[in-house]
């Protein structure tokens with residue numbers, strides 16, 4: 001006789017739950033409604049692509065899920081806990097501990113070394129210098145960048161910069177990586193390397209991937225694709 005699988009595995013709350021979220025920028029006649037009621041659940045260990053035209057609200061949605069900004073209305077829960085009450089240092093701690101960011105606007109500090117850039121999240125978390133170096137070098141080794149650890153970030157190639165950003169995103173052993181156009185400025189070979197790294201983290205470490213992209217091939221590799229149009233989810237394709 002077969003034993004039914006324990007139901008606990010299927011009842012785990014989504015790692016991210018977005019409920020009827022609205023986001024407006026500006027006020028009065030200058031108000032713009034960037035999100036108009038978006039609901040989405042993301043399962044732990046899932047890879048999900050957010051796709052849609054420029055200005056449709058993709059980055060806005062990602063910033064809200066990453067707790068970098070607050071919704072105008074609606075709720076965002078992390079593993080079943082509402083995030084609305086998180087403020088200040090508690091918010092920073094959760095963000096720093098749980099998330100890794102691969103955003104083009106989160107630039108590297110050009111005149112700091114590659115290693116110093118990578119260990120920044122650990123420094124923010126109060127990890128000591130020796131441990132920072134050990135974990136920073138381990139992350140750089142994973143990204144095949146250990147030989148560049150002492151170089152200034154400014155002197156790296158575009159692909160090396162992007163790999164450094166990924167090393168920084170994973171140095172804290174995050175549960176979720178948020179990537180906004182991770183391959184946007186890269187040639188297809190280098191973009192392929194960056195993609196392979198992200199999906200290996202997903203497959204081998206169970207890190208949830210949330211990727212905003214215009215790249216259809218990259219989107220096709222994700223478990224699900226969320227199509228956004230004019231601030232609303234138009235379709236979710238598995």
Ligand SMILES: Nc1ncnc2c1ncn2[C@@H]1O[C@H](COP(=O)(O)OP(=O)(O)OP(=O)(O)O)[C@@H](O)[C@H]1O
Pocket residue numbers: 025026032034052053054055056057058059060061
């Ligand atoms: N801080 C802001 N103030 C006012 N409007 C904003 C602000 N941020 C975004 N918007 C507007 O909200 C809409 C959604 O922006 P968002 O950055 O989410 O688009 P996107 O889908 O990521 O586009 P892209 O593919 O070009 O990056 C756009 O019309 C944008 O102009």
Ligand SMILES: [Mg+2]
Pocket residue numbers: 058059060180212
């Ligand atoms: Mg964007």
